[in-house]
Amino acid sequence: MKAKVYVTLKTGVLDPQGQAVSRTLGKLGFDGVESVRIGKYVEIEMADQDLGQAEKELTKMCEKLIVNTVIEDYRIELDGGE
């Protein structure tokens, strides 16, 4: 089964990479851009298992390794049995 984890910087946390992209887009002539924030998108291929169990495992993985919970939020999405 496949899991997708979206990791974003918490509101209020400075995002210099996003600011740089935003500024550069402005310079390239894209006037409509107001702000850019850059996060991570993680695809995890896991052994098939119970959905609830998988979600618990994924939460642990995020809290322990993938996400810096001090400055980042995350959202887990699970595609059952692919």
Next chain:
Amino acid sequence: MKAKVYVTLKTGVLDPQGQAVSRTLGKLGFDGVESVRIGKYVEIEMADQDLGQAEKELTKMCEKLIVNTVIEDYRIELDGGE
């Protein structure tokens, strides 16, 4: 309006960061993990405009700056009028 861009490495392109995370998850005792691939998740806040027009602009932004189209794929998602 808000746009979300998901950037992923093309199939076949090596992902050392993903491999490192995958290996580390294994060492932490998460046995079910088969593979991990890490991409980018970009949130772009834009001036309100026609959806079709916005999508065209976003495609240009991706091709010109945000995405390395040689090794990366991308998908654009648009939330109309937020």
